[in-house]
Amino acid sequence: MKRLTLTLCLASTLTTAPLMAASTNSSHNPGTDYRRQWHSDILTGYQSLATQSQTLAKQAEAYCQAPSPEAFEQAKQAWLEAFLAWQKVRFVDFGPVEQDNRAWQFQFWPDPKNLVARKASYLLKDDAPITPEKISESGVAVQGFPMAEYLLYDQAFNNSERALPADHTCKLLAAVTRHIADNGETLAHDWKAFQNNYIGSDQYTDTTIRAAMAGLEILEERRLATPMGLRGNGKRSVYSADAWRSEASLIAADASVQGLNQHFLPAFSKLLKDRGQASLAENIDQQFNEVLANFPELDRPMAPLLADDKAFRSLQNLYIDVTQLTALVNDRAAVELGVVRGFNSSDGD
Amino acid sequence: MKTMFRLAPLALTIAVLTSAGCANTTSSDSASSEPATKTSVVEHYADVAHAGYEDALITAKALDKATDRLISNPTEANMKAAKEAWLAARVPYQQTEVFRFGNAVVDDWEGQLNAWPLDEGLIDYVQADDYQYELGNAGATANIIESENINVGGETLNVSNLTPELLAGLNEIGGSEANVASGYHAIEFLLWGQDLHGFELGNGERPVSDYATGADCTNGNCNRRGEYLDAVTDLLVSDLEWMVAQWAPGGSDNYRSQLMNADANEGVQKMLFGMGSLSLGELAGERMKVALEANSYEDEHDCFSDNTHNSHYYNGQGIQNVYTGTYRRVDGSLVTGPSLSDLVEQSNPELDARLNAQLDASMKALGVMKAKAESSQNPMPFDMMIAPGNAKGASVVNGAIMALVEQTGSIEKAARQLGLEALSPDDAGHSF
Numbered sequence: 001m002k003r004l005t006l007t008l009c010l011a012s013t014l015t016t017a018p019l020m021a022a023s024t025n026s027s028h029n030p031g032t033d034y035r036r037q038w039h040s041d042i043l044t045g046y047q048s049l050a051t052q053s054q055t056l057a058k059q060a061e062a063y064c065q066a067p068s069p070e071a072f073e074q075a076k077q078a079w080l081e082a083f084l085a086w087q088k089v090r091f092v093d094f095g096p097v098e099q100d101n102r103a104w105q106f107q108f109w110p111d112p113k114n115l116v117a118r119k120a121s122y123l124l125k126d127d128a129p130i131t132p133e134k135i136s137e138s139g140v141a142v143q144g145f146p147m148a149e150y151l152l153y154d155q156a157f158n159n160s161e162r163a164l165p166a167d168h169t170c171k172l173l174a175a176v177t178r179h180i181a182d183n184g185e186t187l188a189h190d191w192k193a194f195q196n197n198y199i200g201s202d203q204y205t206d207t208t209i210r211a212a213m214a215g216l217e218i219l220e221e222r223r224l225a226t227p228m229g230l231r232g233n234g235k236r237s238v239y240s241a242d243a244w245r246s247e248a249s250l251i252a253a254d255a256s257v258q259g260l261n262q263h264f265l266p267a268f269s270k271l272l273k274d275r276g277q278a279s280l281a282e283n284i285d286q287q288f289n290e291v292l293a294n295f296p297e298l299d300r301p302m303a304p305l306l307a308d309d310k311a312f313r314s315l316q317n318l319y320i321d322v323t324q325l326t327a328l329v330n331d332r333a334a335v336e337l338g339v340v341r342g343f344n345s346s347d348g349d
Numbered sequence: 350m351k352t353m354f355r356l357a358p359l360a361l362t363i364a365v366l367t368s369a370g371c372a373n374t375t376s377s378d379s380a381s382s383e384p385a386t387k388t389s390v391v392e393h394y395a396d397v398a399h400a401g402y403e404d405a406l407i408t409a410k411a412l413d414k415a416t417d418r419l420i421s422n423p424t425e426a427n428m429k430a431a432k433e434a435w436l437a438a439r440v441p442y443q444q445t446e447v448f449r450f451g452n453a454v455v456d457d458w459e460g461q462l463n464a465w466p467l468d469e470g471l472i473d474y475v476q477a478d479d480y481q482y483e484l485g486n487a488g489a490t491a492n493i494i495e496s497e498n499i500n501v502g503g504e505t506l507n508v509s510n511l512t513p514e515l516l517a518g519l520n521e522i523g524g525s526e527a528n529v530a531s532g533y534h535a536i537e538f539l540l541w542g543q544d545l546h547g548f549e550l551g552n553g554e555r556p557v558s559d560y561a562t563g564a565d566c567t568n569g570n571c572n573r574r575g576e577y578l579d580a581v582t583d584l585l586v587s588d589l590e591w592m593v594a595q596w597a598p599g600g601s602d603n604y605r606s607q608l609m610n611a612d613a614n615e616g617v618q619k620m621l622f623g624m625g626s627l628s629l630g631e632l633a634g635e636r637m638k639v640a641l642e643a644n645s646y647e648d649e650h651d652c653f654s655d656n657t658h659n660s661h662y663y664n665g666q667g668i669q670n671v672y673t674g675t676y677r678r679v680d681g682s683l684v685t686g687p688s689l690s691d692l693v694e695q696s697n698p699e700l701d702a703r704l705n706a707q708l709d710a711s712m713k714a715l716g717v718m719k720a721k722a723e724s725s726q727n728p729m730p731f732d733m734m735i736a737p738g739n740a741k742g743a744s745v746v747n748g749a750i751m752a753l754v755e756q757t758g759s760i761e762k763a764a765r766q767l768g769l770e771a772l773s774p775d776d777a778g779h780s781f
Contacts, residue, residue, distance in 0.1 A: 113466065
């Protein structure tokens with residue numbers, strides 16, 4: 001039941017800290033170098049999210065204006081590309097993405113009570129106009145990728161009379177994808193504006209490392225172990241995975257690891273090496289490759305892998321690789337670097 | 350619900366920090382007694398827990414009696430009395446939730462009493478078109494009251510004899526956490542019924558005739574419904590009896606004796622861990638922020654009775670109780686003794702004052718929520734506060750969330766002040 005994207009983290013109290021290091025410390029502070037690189041690497045990820053989200057909104061609109069099987073496939077493809085762009089930067093849980101619960105707006109998850117379906121039926125029930133304002137006030141379960149995924153992929157919904165390209169449903173799809181696109185653009189813009197604050201504040205080094213640690217933990221625990229039945233009641237269930245409707249749970253995991261590899265690891269490696277941890281940096285680098293070597297072979301729907309014990313083994317292999325990566329980053333590296341974590345928003349049940 | 354293995358960051362491990370000066374510092378305001386020590390503080394913590402569970406038991410017994418009366422004589426007055434007994438039983442119980450986090454003996458046990466959210470269609474009839482259950486839950490519409498046998502995910506179970514043991518065994522059948530057959534919320538559902546009002550004012554409207562005999566019985570199976578209610582309230586009482594015994598003084602093989610035999614630092618760690626976890630992740634996060642940001646009354650805690658504001662309020666009170674070592678019992682008497690507040694004050698009076706002020710501020714914010722929900726003029730219960738577009742309601746909920754977030758920051762500082770360091774490596778779960 002935990003949504004680890006909850007941005008109540010105490011780290012947020014640090015965002016109010018003034019620009020410290022840059023002005024007070026005239027001697028060279030290597031921290032600023034790492035943060036400069038992180039800022040730039042994450043910006044690349046956010047820009048890609050912004051671009052892909054724009055494409056999604058355009059494809060959705062194009063499909064609704066002239067519905068065809070091809071246009072429908074294109075809209076789905078655009079959804080997937082944008083969703084994967086989000087997966088790559090999903091680990092960033094601080095800074096502008098904290099404003100207005102943007103992370104939840106992009107992806108409200110987990111959703112065990114199927115709130116997405118309930119909200120969709122609520123919005124489509126009456127034929128009241130679907131406006132941007134309506135989307136803005138309808139809560140995070142309406143505002144992001146899972147809602148667009150529901151409209152595009154849900155089997156039961158696609159067999160109902162409300163299925164796309166029904167007029168009202170099209171309006172909802174257009175409004176939701178527009179909301180995603182606007183958020184993508186704002187986020188990239190705000191991240192740029194955040195540059196001086198981020199680079200100038202020493203605390204953001206630890207904050208960034210903690211974000212990657214949390215991202216790995218969520219991947220290992222919530223996105224893999226839980227649907228695999230390794231936690232809690234031991235039941236395998238694809239519904240505990242994210243993006244099960246589009247069967248993109250594993251390709252999304254692939255994207256999240258790639259995202260950490262591209263947008264987090266370069267500066268982190270440098271930092272470890274500078275602190276005399278070259279061999280640990282090397283190990284982490286190798287372990288990223290180990291995890292990524294499971295793909296694209298494993299860019300497949302998760303449900304069949306859960307249903308068949310033999311196929312399940314490939315999932316176990318991925319899980320073991322991810323576990324080892326998490327152990328290296330969250331336990332060994334964090335300890336070497338003295339990154340301390342306190343209460344966080346996932347402490348509940 | 351289930352404790353998954355604790356994630357690394359949750360482990361507040363103890364840094365051995367010799368704080369020789371601490372114990373010798375004179376405590377300013379508890380002049381009459383010895384200065385608080387970690388040992389005396391942990392011991393008093395067990396006293397507060399014991400008193401809390403005793404109160405939960407006392408009020409659960411009253412609830413059991415009231416439901417017995419309802420079952421044997423289903424009148425409006427007896428229904429009302431049973432509901433009032435349920436509401437009264439929640440007051441002490443919610444204050445004990447702070448003992449959950451950190452004390453495995455509580456966390457492993459509490460699912461049977463307070464699991465939530467539940468798929469109520471497992472238990473009794475529901476209105477199908479307004480019932481959203483957990484995805485993939487094969488037991489979500491099993492309806493135990495209607496059936497002698499239920500089939501959950503291919504497994505057939507005989508449920509003809511509704512005993513407390515049977516209900517306890519049905520929890521999480523089919524592997525779904527939402528299959529909750531027992532505890533406060535199951536009882537709540539049996540008294541109030543489904544809340545079909547959505548974001549509108551109003552809670553569940555189960556007619557008392559659901560317990561009537563013969564031709565007056567509504568919605569069928571009234572006898573079985575009565576048997577269920579009887580068994581589930583009996584189970585609640587025996588579960589609480591067990592927990593009271595775990596915290597009772599003088600025992601040699603109960604949980605309290607384990608706690609007292611362990612290093613006092615461990616006890617202090619559990620206290621602060623429980624306060625911080627309930628404060629931030631559970632209450633501010635899971636129970637308020639999720640419900641608010643998703644406008645989801647499915648995520649409302651006491652959704653059948655619309656008593657959610659009180660659940661939140663007394664959760665907050667429980668956090669404050671642990672810090673101040675003070676607990677107001679249901680009979681009005683006051684439990685006091687050496688507290689975390691005393692300990693922190695010895696070495697950092699400023700931090701102690703700040704945390705106390707923040708705990709007061711949280712209670713004030715939760716008090717605003719309670720007052721709004723219970724207002725006789727224009728009540729706004731929690732499920733209305735979280736409705737889309739209700740800016741006023743959202744600001745009430747957000748006020749409580751922010752206050753809890755702030756106090757959690759000071760709880761962390763208090764942990765450090767007392768020599769407990771938040772360190773990440775807890776690799777128990779990582780060995781493969």
